[in-house]
Amino acid sequence: MRWFEGSIPAAIAAAKQRRCVFVVVITGSDDQSSQLMSSWETDSVWEAAQNCCVAIRVDAESEACVQFSQIYPVVCIPSSFFIGENGIPLEVIAGSVTEDELKRRISKVSQMHTQQMSAERANETEEAASKESLSVPMEEDGASGHMTPAEDASQPDEALDSKVERITKKLEERREQKKKAEEENELRKEVERRKMGKEMLDFKKKQEEEKTKRLLEERNREKAEERAARERVKQQIALDRADRAARYAQSQAEVEAARVAALQARASEQESRRDAAQRERSAFARIQFRLPDGSSFTNQFPSETRLLEARRFAAQEVGGRYGQFSLATMFPRREFTDEDLQRSLLELELTPSASIVLLPQSSSAVVRSSASGGVWTVLGSLLYPLLSVWRYISSFLFSSAPAAPPPAPQNTHGPGAAAEPKRDAVRKRILEKRPEDFKKDGKIYGYGLKKTTRGDNNTWNGNSTQQM
Template identity: 35%
Template structure:
């Protein structure tokens, strides 16, 4: 394809002079434009359009802007085949076009152009004889009228303005037709879009249905596998139980065929599962625990007296405890003395099971020390005997303190007599000298003896130093709280 090199106006003028087809191809660099460009450049299309004026415009160029002002381009690529006579488009190809499609459009446009040219030639030929006959029949006028008659045929020919108006009408008609075609195309595309959307929704629904079906199948498969695994485990458990029962029955038959052993050895060698889970209600199982950590278990009747259990322990641990032993319960801790030997194990709450501690007895020296400790405990400050002894002594101490306090200072209150366990815990009062009494008065906050330069006045629990000579009253602000700490 040979493309015209020049502006749109030059291309239109060339097509009008040659009275050939005017082709305009709007294209960009996209694959659709490249494919259509290859179709235009093919030999078949080039041979058919060799007599036409072909112009290629690209978006953004001046030629494209000038062309779109008259012929709007909505889709790129677009091919226009325009008539040079009327200026209207004969064929329009939008989008990608193949070689065959372009050939068909070119042939259709050339046929339309040929028919339009023939019609215009016929109209021109019919108008010429009519003008000639009118000129022959008309009488010869004067010179002025002859001049007017000579100008009549020229006036009857269509002027350029009429041609332009007609071309504009044709362009408006084609534009309206193109707009209707675009509306129809938009409607078709909208229907196609809705149809494709409907198909897409149907496809998604089918896909969801397939996924749900696959999930159900997968869950069923996992459930079947879990059931099979559970059945396999149950089968193995049943086989293990059967093998265990067979082994136990074989060991029982072997033990029955062997020599009988003693009852004690048989009871020790019997498996723990052979023992009954609980003792009869009339039996008592006692575990005797020793200081070294060992233990001894024996079953007695619940009506058995404690002396029988004590004798049972004595027969087996006489070499361990040469000084004797004593029995004690674990919790609550209580010694089982000889006084309760005539009581039964059930009465002592040692049935059906219990643990008893076997402890060695202390020596005579330890027992004597224990009796002395008991005497000291009897004479402890909390005992009643000690309180009875201390009551008169406390009364005497209170009287003595009152007398010594009155003699020393009339303003000093007497010390109240202690009561209860505090009085009992105080030591016996001893006679003291006058110096000791003064020290005691100083400790009690009564101040020094007469002759000292300071005195003490007490208000509640606060002691105040006050000079005896009536010094500055500001010294009353100095206080002493009895703990040698200064208060401001």
């Protein structure tokens, strides 16, 4: 499209000079303006408009558009104004149109402009003829003194009046026709104006509907995005809660596993300590031998030592005072047989400590004692085992060591006086053979083992029973 390069007044003057339609195209920077300009720039539109239009392009933000809108209201952007020779818009296109529609509008405007020009030429011709008819030269009639047309000088006055009347009538008819044509033109312009107003209203309505639709779509899109964002937040919160719960469960599981592992390790350590202590305690057996007279002595043996060797040690310690004797435990009540003498202390469950009572098997020792000590010595020998048992039971029932048994009545002037030095000799011999770890605390004697528990720290005194 070849646009006019000058100003709007210069374009109007060029349109009047060429007797063409003055076209003003107002565009902006939106998409519809671009579509309208693409339709105007096609070759087919240029061919349709080049012989009947003088077109100028005006920017909607320019001063020329502001001046133009003061004369012709610009309702929407873009717009195309087709203005006739008399300054009245023949067509106004609001918004963007296609190439075919633009060609049809240009053809319609061209026909309207042609009809308008033809009507104006006819009016001008009639007015010129009327002026010529009224300006016919009149000659003076010398006889009568009246002015008559030169060509009709010979005609009578009646013919001149009828001719003037006929011309006047024709002028009146032409005025009526012209008035009627003007009324029709005004009516057509009113129709076109109403049509243009309706198109503008429809265009504005369409723009409002599109705007409302866009706003509604944007609002729906925003709501959808907001819902999606809320869903994402809810999902994230659920994931965070699940993650925290999983971490908490994992931490609890780890704490529980650590606690169980610690308990297991502690139990294993305690078990190993017990096993070590048991093995250490089981490696030796501390045997307390209780004599019928209430006295006792203690010795430590390896756990694999046979009971026979322990019996030999006891027989060596007591000598021949009691003659033949057997070994027994009181709790539980058990008397060892000849078969038990061949078994080890560990097999007989006498480790780590045990108390064994020496039971005489004949009365020879009693007879010998009676011969040397009298009746009271015999009774004391018979009752001492029972008193020893009673002391042993009392030590468990009352948790305290029973009092030492009263000494058997002896005759200081008879043979019983000779038995006392023998007991002192036996006690002295026992003390001389005590082990290195045997210790004394006042009148209390005990074994100080290197690795013994509190329950295994047993004490012993000369006359009382062992404190378990």
